[in-house]
Amino acid sequence: MFVRSTALWLTPLALLASLCSSFALAQGPMVEVVQVQRQLVRDELITFGSLASDESVMIRxxxxxxxxxxxxxxxxxxxxxxxxxxxDDSISRAELAQAQANLNLAEKNFQRAQMLFKRGASNAQALDEASAQQQAARATLALSQARLDKxxxxxxxxxxxxxxxxxxxxxxxxxxxIVNLEVLDPLKVDFRIPQKAVSQIRLGQAIEISLDAYPGERFVGEIFAINPRLDEAGRSQAIRAHIDNADGRLNPGQFVRVSVILAERANALVIPEEAVMPVGEQLLVNLVVDGQVELREVRLGKRFDGQVEVREGLNGDESVISAGWQKVRAGMPVRTKAVERQP
Known part of the structure; x- marks a missing residue:
């Protein structure tokens, strides 16, 4: 019985596809990789507050x-x-003129009393009474002047x-x-923090605020006052900060989101969250080194916007598998596709 080889039944195109598939398997599966990035990472305490005038007075x-x-x-x-x-100052001016006339008369009476006392024609009591009338007239004049000034x-x-x-x-x-008067530069930011965060707050600490009127924009300020007494009902502490407002874009009474900057790391290592592989209590990432997969244990820090900070385990020049690590293992050869990350 004559049996044909299977390869004889393959068309040239099918044979080429089979060879390419075998070559791809030999080179390993395709994975997406990203470069470890360095960027500013902050530890922030998020709360809410309101803006107030630096000084505010009602003119009365x-x-x-x-x-x-x-x-x-x-x-x-x-x-x-x-x-x-x-x-209207007409009455006040008249009172001032009257007080001035009374003072003139009191001064002349005092001078006359002094003269009579020196000649022995008057006693000390008359001199004291004239002196007291003179002082009372001066006080009345000062009072009338004050009323006129007001x-x-x-x-x-x-x-x-x-x-x-x-x-x-x-x-x-x-x-x-009559009318309110407001000092708008700088503005005060009043907010509260929970009792557990009290030890992390200090004078001069930087804050940033954001508000709905300016989406995506942050305004920088500084803490200048801390209430030493906590609120007994909410167990929170009142904090006050200053925000520059030279351009007048912010207004007293606005509701704001406050970020208190607790710590900053200017060159923190950051990778996508999906690149982290939890195995028991360990957190691992898959690196591509010389075309092969290498597992590396890491210690993570802050998570934000789909990213995660790597505190330990990476140097900053590695290529990390962000997609497809589920189908690879350590030592396996892989083909890589670089993925650009959004800033």
């Missing part, structure tokens, strides 16, 4: 009176000492004015709201 009159004139526009930036409000309300410091609550011609009572 210390005396009652009719509002004669407003010297500002709403939302205006003003300098320290700038005149903001004038109250009809002119000035800015206690440089800042930005808010919306006014009054109009010219209004009669203002003592302590009535």
């Amino acid at each position: 009159p210390e005396i009652a009176g009719r509002l004669a004139r407003l010297h500002f526009r709403e939302g205006q930036r003003v300098e320290e000492g700038a005149l903001l409000v004038s109250l 009809t002119q309300i000035v800015a206690p410091y440089a800042g930005v004015l808010g919306l006014r609550q009054v109009s010219p011609g209004d009669y203002l009572s003592e302590g009535q709201d």
